[in-house]
Amino acid sequence: xxxxxxxxxxxxxxxxxxxxxxxxxxxxxxxxxxxxxxxxxxxxxxxxxxxxxxxxxxxxxxxxxxxxxxxxxxxxxxxxxxxxxxxxxxxxxxxxxxxxxxxxxxxxxxxxxx
Amino acid sequence: xxxxxxxxxxxxxxxxxxxxxxxxxxxxxxxxxxxxxxxxxxxxxxxxxxxxxxxxxxxxxxxxxxxxxxxxxxxxxxxxxxxxxxxxxxxxxxxxxxxxxxxxxxxxxxxxx
Numbered sequence: 001x002x003x004x005x006x007x008x009x010x011x012x013x014x015x016x017x018x019x020x021x022x023x024x025x026x027x028x029x030x031x032x033x034x035x036x037x038x039x040x041x042x043x044x045x046x047x048x049x050x051x052x053x054x055x056x057x058x059x060x061x062x063x064x065x066x067x068x069x070x071x072x073x074x075x076x077x078x079x080x081x082x083x084x085x086x087x088x089x090x091x092x093x094x095x096x097x098x099x100x101x102x103x104x105x106x107x108x109x110x111x112x113x114x
Numbered sequence: 115x116x117x118x119x120x121x122x123x124x125x126x127x128x129x130x131x132x133x134x135x136x137x138x139x140x141x142x143x144x145x146x147x148x149x150x151x152x153x154x155x156x157x158x159x160x161x162x163x164x165x166x167x168x169x170x171x172x173x174x175x176x177x178x179x180x181x182x183x184x185x186x187x188x189x190x191x192x193x194x195x196x197x198x199x200x201x202x203x204x205x206x207x208x209x210x211x212x213x214x215x216x217x218x219x220x221x222x223x224x225x226x227x
Contacts, residue, residue, distance in 0.1 A: 004157070035217075042201065042217035043158065090157050103150070103215065105157025 002026055006091050006106035013081045013113045021076040021109050023091030031094045032074035033058075033103070034066060036087040043090060049074055081113045118202045123222040126196075132189040134221050136202030139183045145205060147178060148215070149187045151198040158201065158217070161187065192225045199223070 004025045013019060025032065030051045035043040035058075045058030049068040063085060065077045074093075078085060091106045119137040126132040138147065148163040162169055162176045164185075169176045175188040189196055201220040 040219070042219050043215075044217075045215070092157070101163075102160040103158070105159070107157055108155070 004091055004093055004104050004106035006089075006109050008109060009107070010110050011112070013078075013111065015082060015113060017081050017113075018077070018079050019081065020078075021089055021091070021111075022073070023075065023106060024073045025093040025104070026072065027093060027095065027104065028071070029093035029095045029104070030071070031096075032068065033092040033094070034064075034074070034076045035090045035092065036060065036085075037090060037108075038087050046076065046089075081111075083113045085111065086113045087111060117216075118204055118218060120200075120202050120218065120221045122219070123224070125224050125226055126189075126192045128194060128225055128227050129191055132187075132192040132196065132223055132225070134187040134189075134200050134202075134223065135184065136187070137184045138202070138204045141182050141204050147176065147182075147185050148203040148205065149174070149176065150201045150203065150217070151196075152201070152220070153195075153198040161200075192223075194225050194227065197223060197225045 007022045033048040034046040036046055037043045044060050046060055046064050047058055047066040049055045052068055052071045055066050055068055067075045089109045092103045094103045146163050146165050149161040150158040151161055152158040161173050162171055164176045164178055178185045199220040199222050201217045203215050
């Protein structure tokens with residue numbers, strides 16, 4: 001099991017460029033998430049997908065779009081990158097059995113927008 | 115979800131127990147307490163969670179006060195690899211997904227030789 005895999009690990013963009021961050025999980029989890037983390041801050045939720053075919057906004061969705069392509073994959077797109085989107089991006093997935101629910105995170109994508 | 119308050123940083127000697135406190139005075143009856151940790155540059159890792167009873171697993175113990183307004187995460191024998199930021203989170207664990215976890219800034223635990 002690879003768990004949650006994010007690509008790329010590092011990316012540098014110029015202001016106005018677009019790109020898609022990819023995320024895939026091989027744990028058959030229903031729910032997937034995108035977070036961003038800025039220096040010295042906790043994680044903030046951008047978008048999440050409770051199940052295949054559904055997506056919902058989190059705390060900071062502006063400037064982003066998502067696609068839940070299938071149960072395994074959840075991508076995050078920046079249509080026109082801005083310096084304020086410089087951050088580390090984490091994808092996560094979760095399962096729930098009774099009251100036991102755990103988030104599993106990828107290793108992150110470090111994005112710099114110049 | 116209820117707000118949590120944690121100390122910004124703590125130190126612990128290697129081999130000793132690390133006790134990380136968390137206040138959640140506005141917690142409601144159906145909100146669970148979750149703990150995650152984030153080792154530098156990695157994604158957060160689940161540690162433990164509980165509702166009102168104390169919990170223990172292979173990583174840690176969670177002690178929740180009787181009034182549920184605070185809790186303590188205990189790492190019984192801290193090692194250098196336990197140096198990380200520890201997040202205490204409370205949320206409602208019903209229906210839906212865990213989409214609205216509010217991580218906050220957490221406690222930076224430094225385990226020293």
